[in-house]
Amino acid sequence: xxxxxxxxxxxxxxxxxxxxxxxxxxxxxxxxxxxxxxxxxxxxxxxxxxxxxxxxxxxxxxxxxxxxxxxxxxxxxxxxxxxxxxxxxxxxxxxxxxxxxxxxxxxxxxxxxxxxxxxxxxxxxxxxxxxxxxxxxxxxxxxxxxxxxxxxxxxxxxxxxxxxxxxxxxxxxxxxxxxxxxxxxxxxxxxxxxxxxxxxxxxxxxxxxxxxxxxxxxxxxxxxxxxxxxxxxxxxxxxxxxxxxxxxxxxxxxxxxxxxxxxxxxxxxxxxxxxxxxxxxxxxxxxxxxxxxxxxxxxxxxxxxxxxxxxxxxxxxxxxxxxxxxxxxxxxxxxxxxxxxxxxxx
Ligand SMILES: C[S@@+](CC[C@H](N)C(=O)[O-])C[C@H]1O[C@@H](n2cnc3c(N)ncnc32)[C@H](O)[C@@H]1O
Numbered sequence: 001x002x003x004x005x006x007x008x009x010x011x012x013x014x015x016x017x018x019x020x021x022x023x024x025x026x027x028x029x030x031x032x033x034x035x036x037x038x039x040x041x042x043x044x045x046x047x048x049x050x051x052x053x054x055x056x057x058x059x060x061x062x063x064x065x066x067x068x069x070x071x072x073x074x075x076x077x078x079x080x081x082x083x084x085x086x087x088x089x090x091x092x093x094x095x096x097x098x099x100x101x102x103x104x105x106x107x108x109x110x111x112x113x114x115x116x117x118x119x120x121x122x123x124x125x126x127x128x129x130x131x132x133x134x135x136x137x138x139x140x141x142x143x144x145x146x147x148x149x150x151x152x153x154x155x156x157x158x159x160x161x162x163x164x165x166x167x168x169x170x171x172x173x174x175x176x177x178x179x180x181x182x183x184x185x186x187x188x189x190x191x192x193x194x195x196x197x198x199x200x201x202x203x204x205x206x207x208x209x210x211x212x213x214x215x216x217x218x219x220x221x222x223x224x225x226x227x228x229x230x231x232x233x234x235x236x237x238x239x240x241x242x243x244x245x246x247x248x249x250x251x252x253x254x255x256x257x258x259x260x261x262x263x264x265x266x267x268x269x270x271x272x273x274x275x276x277x278x279x280x281x282x283x284x285x286x287x288x289x290x291x292x293x294x295x296x297x298x299x300x301x302x303x304x305x306x307x308x309x310x311x312x313x314x315x316x317x318x319x320x321x322x323x324x325x326x327x328x329x330x331x332x333x334x335x336x337x338x339x340x341x342x343x344x345x346x
Contacts, residue, residue: 088341113182117146215268248289
């Protein structure tokens with residue numbers, strides 16, 4: 001008799017009529033009451049409609065196979081250390097999760113807004129897959145590409161096309177809920193956080209990273225260009241994002257430094273000596289360029305900053321208050337100039 005991995009048997013809360021239904025993925029799914037039927041097969045199912053959604057449109061483009069971000073990071077893992085996702089508390093947390101799974105503890109992980117599949121790739125390995133049950137949820141249409149690139153996923157998890165600002169349409173409770181660099185892209189991040197906490201087991205851990213508020217000038221200029229780019233069709237916005245990459249590249253060619261002799265609080269600049277690009281980038285305008293990323297992936301980073309419909313920024317205390325309101329104790333915080341990271345336990 002064929003054994004079915006526990007993660008292939010879940011309880012769906014039907015998005016059409018809220019009926020709870022046991023679902024063995026091998027057998028497909030149709031709601032007996034309202035006939036709702038998610039599209040998809042194998043390890044990737046679509047629980048949403050195809051109504052236009054700006055975030056979906058943006059990220060379906062950004063994470064498409066044509067753009068090839070998954071492939072790029074696979075071939076150049078060293079680029080990861082320049083990304084917020086390779087910094088903050090993430091590498092430590094992933095090591096903890098892998099270690100638990102390797103020790104034989106059944107570990108359910110919800111990766112809310114799983115993006116291009118980077119976290120799935122970091123967690124799902126030959127020696128973790130038997131005890132790791134991974135559910136990735138995201139709103140974009142490029143999820144099937146992740147399954148194609150990460151065949152192990154089928155053995156220990158599934159991907160759902162779903163809007164994470166709503167409660168997940170599965171009854172399962174998770175040991176870990178992860179929402180990396182994404183909650184600020186949902187229409188009401190605080191409500192999204194509450195919805196995510198509702199999926200956490202007692203004693204389970206939730207980790208998020210979110211955009212950090214920057215100085216006045218940088219906030220104002222970034223918003224000015226967001227207002228310019230957000231309404232534009234996705235391919236046009238991507239083409240325009242190239243100019244932010246070029247500006248960054250040109251500024252990095254300036255060898256001179258700028259010495260600031262006293263703190264300039266109005267601009268949020270501490271006294272010190274700065275390369276021109278660093279001073280401009282950190283305090284006036286995002287214009288990312290990194291030779292490891294090259295022109296195209298540097299452009300993608302700028303596009304990711306300026307074109308999504310929602311891009312809220314926070315102080316650490318605001319994010320910590322979300323945890324407190326959900327009776328989740330903050331265990332760890334971390335910060336880089338661009339983002340905050342918080343890990344908590346219910
Ligand atoms: C910058 S990416 C981060 C992806 C991933 N968490 C990571 O760290 O690699 C932001 C992701 O949030 C997803 N997202 C934004 N709003 C969403 C929503 N309401 N529901 C589901 N996913 C959403 C986007 O589709 C995108 O994949």
